[in-house]
Amino acid sequence: MKKEVKDTIIVELGEYLKKYPHFYLVDVTGLNAEKTSDLRRKCFKSEIKMVVVKNKLLHKAFEASEIDFEPLYGCLKGNTALLFCETANVPAKLLKEYKKEGIPAFKAAYAEEGFFVGADKLEELVSIKSKNELIADVMALLQSPIKTVVSGLNAGGKIHGLLDAIAERNK
Structure with missing residues (x-):
């Protein structure tokens, strides 16, 4: 990938980070094409913007942001997708549906100006009221x-x- 393309992606991710007040990091390892399109469809219906990203580019977008996202750096491993939303608990409720399958797996979230790191925090995010x-x-x-x-x-x-x-x- 050329440097210009990478820079464009980093800027685009930075704009999403400014536009949306909440986002989730999920591990999409193991999702086939059918399940990925099903997840995208459910995200679209729930007004969630899903973006699959390279971890290094997301790390650079975090560093360029005005907010210190350092608590999330440790979660940038494996295949990562970002779920951007306006309402903090909507992606958590969507991910709870997939909890039995374990894919996509919840890694972390930035919601209500706080960090939620670890799979055990999903229930806490579901209980946040809109x-x-x-x-x-x-x-x-x-x-x-x-x-x-x-x-x-x-x-x-x-x-x-x-x-x-x-x-x-x-x-």
Whole structure:
């Protein structure tokens, strides 16, 4: 591979590292063409950008980045693919489907501005909530007091008695 092509790939990887807030390193050793295209299809449906890279070029892209990716250097062995995404837990959920087969194998991730190195961290990444899941949780918490008042009114209570009970509780 010519130096100009390598430089272009390093710059392209650097742009992906800036564009996407989260990425996963996976080992794709042992994936045949059919399973690779199946994985790419699932990634596309889940809005994950999959890029198979040479470890040395990825290492150089990491070094050129503003973020210190040194904790990930040890994972740059074997066949490596990067899974770039906007939501931190989506690739983890996808990789969990493949856990029985062991291919692709999770190596490491950079998610929520933190490093997750080792196969044991996959469950931790699955449990990270997305922005939409957090908003839904907050909305449910905000609706809880309103539901209590409405259920009290529907149970046949009088508004005056309900307001007195609330006033007594706040004293």
